[in-house]
Amino acid sequence: MIRGELEERKKVILTDKFVDFYKIVPRAAKPDKSNTKQVRDAEATQAVILAAAEEEFAIHGLTAARTEAIAAKTGVAKSMIYYYFKDKEGLYQAVLERSHANLLHVIQQLDSSLEHLAPEVALEKFLVALLECVSQNPKLPTIMFHEAVQNQGKYYSSSSLNIDKTLMAILDRGVASGAFRQLDSFQAAINIMGTCLFYFIGAGNIQQHPQGRRLLSKAMLEQHIQEAIAFTLAGVKKPGF
Amino acid sequence: MIRGELEERKKVILTDKFVDFYKIVPRAAKPDKSNTKQVRDAEATQAVILAAAEEEFAIHGLTAARTEAIAAKTGVAKSMIYYYFKDKEGLYQAVLERSHANLLHVIQQLDSSLEHLAPEVALEKFLVALLECVSQNPKLPTIMFHEAVQNQGKYYSSSSLNIDKTLMAILDRGVASGAFRQLDSFQAAINIMGTCLFYFIGAGNIQQHPQGRRLLSKAMLEQHIQEAIAFTLAGVKKPGF
DNA sequence: GTCTATACGAGGATAGAC
DNA sequence: GTCTATCCTCGTATAGAC
Numbered sequence: 131m132i133r134g135e136l137e138e139r140k141k142v143i144l145t146d147k148f149v150d151f152y153k154i155v156p157r158a159a160k161p162d163k164s165n166t167k168q169v170r171d172a173e174a175t176q177a178v179i180l181a182a183a184e185e186e187f188a189i190h191g192l193t194a195a196r197t198e199a200i201a202a203k204t205g206v207a208k209s210m211i212y213y214y215f216k217d218k219e220g221l222y223q224a225v226l227e228r229s230h231a232n233l234l235h236v237i238q239q240l241d242s243s244l245e246h247l248a249p250e251v252a253l254e255k256f257l258v259a260l261l262e263c264v265s266q267n268p269k270l271p272t273i274m275f276h277e278a279v280q281n282q283g284k285y286y287s288s289s290s291l292n293i294d295k296t297l298m299a300i301l302d303r304g305v306a307s308g309a310f311r312q313l314d315s316f317q318a319a320i321n322i323m324g325t326c327l328f329y330f331i332g333a334g335n336i337q338q339h340p341q342g343r344r345l346l347s348k349a350m351l352e353q354h355i356q357e358a359i360a361f362t363l364a365g366v367k368k369p370g371f
Numbered sequence: 372m373i374r375g376e377l378e379e380r381k382k383v384i385l386t387d388k389f390v391d392f393y394k395i396v397p398r399a400a401k402p403d404k405s406n407t408k409q410v411r412d413a414e415a416t417q418a419v420i421l422a423a424a425e426e427e428f429a430i431h432g433l434t435a436a437r438t439e440a441i442a443a444k445t446g447v448a449k450s451m452i453y454y455y456f457k458d459k460e461g462l463y464q465a466v467l468e469r470s471h472a473n474l475l476h477v478i479q480q481l482d483s484s485l486e487h488l489a490p491e492v493a494l495e496k497f498l499v500a501l502l503e504c505v506s507q508n509p510k511l512p513t514i515m516f517h518e519a520v521q522n523q524g525k526y527y528s529s530s531s532l533n534i535d536k537t538l539m540a541i542l543d544r545g546v547a548s549g550a551f552r553q554l555d556s557f558q559a560a561i562n563i564m565g566t567c568l569f570y571f572i573g574a575g576n577i578q579q580h581p582q583g584r585r586l587l588s589k590a591m592l593e594q595h596i597q598e599a600i601a602f603t604l605a606g607v608k609k610p611g612f
Numbered sequence: 613g614t615c616t617a618t619a620c621g622a623g624g625a626t627a628g629a630c
Numbered sequence: 631g632t633c634t635a636t637c638c639t640c641g642t643a644t645a646g647a648c
Binding site for chain 2 (some may be wrong): 188189190191193194272275276277278279280282283286311313314317318320321323324325326327328329331332334335336353354357358360361362364365366367369
Binding site (some may be wrong): 410411412413416447448450451454 | 613614615616
């Protein structure tokens, strides 16, 4: 019944390489039953399960995700999921926590320093941080999305809405200072989040890539960051700025 | 094996009342077994199933949706679903078709007249049409979203991407005419769709309504339409316009 | 057309050997 | 820690009476 603790999450902050951290590396591709002794590595097993689960949950959400599918991707037995995470819900919560950790951490770090900056500058900093985080882990937006729609946020411990609060605070200051045009900070915050995150939601669908460009390639991600920032800044600034 | 045809979809175009058309009215709340004869009305039964299914699919998507849950909401027997729609997938496709019909129709109507208008005007017309459509049926964005993420658009018969093409055409014209700033129309189109639609995705989650305001109330929807249009127009227009 | 009852398979979770 | 084998619930789909 003793199940592994899940606190050891490495902080990958804005490195140059993207999805590598989240890539699934099956432990044993084809176990040669005869003499290949079982590899016993608790950490590695948990990591590989978490990575596979993240992928599965990002696509299907909690309910539609299949533990068998997760196990299949990892190369470890299905029962390992239950050994380490108790049940599907436990695994889901671990995935949720792990995939949000980086973003929450980055925004929290930023939050205090933002108040001393001009609203336009603060907004740009916020956007860069947000966009680089989700570019590093493009599965995050769909995970958030499934959680919001399917489960109506019941697995969120009122943590992630700090992000919106941070954004709203910047917007309110900008309106007050006259740098931003008249707008409702609540509505605008949602629209800005939509501008930044929707891209990743569509990414799975739009593989028709008009000019053969995949939405999650490094080049396209960088372009999205630029376009989303430009669009947002232009969208909130006062015409005469 | 003969199952009902599903072509009779009423065109509800920009009326004043919102979700009423999609409201589920259970056929028989508590069937008094003794003398209450069964109500036989094929059209009504199908309609009530479709409405309930739309709600269920909007929240859960195809895989996680439960036919039992759909039946429960309607008050008709579960087997009626299979009688009229063959199986869960058939019902799903019917729902998909019905919920997209109005939007596709509206955009298609608009498409031809748009070319003769100035890009800024065309864009605003497009946005109004899009936003009013989804405000009438707030479930549509989450349905699209589930379909895109879970099923990677396999049930879309390359129909709905005409919407994006229409939008991209407007943007390209605006850039060419100098009315819009330099931008990538593909990226910008996604970001604009995000601005318009993300609101509805978050709607289920954000019921914490800061000042007690529900996101799908008429007042809030109208505000969203205004804010999304203002944000988008400001976001694409050339600074000196 | 509508219902009730039921067959059957999929998938979550556990037992127990190694 | 890891695996295989198994249990059993839940959910899709069908049969058949009315």
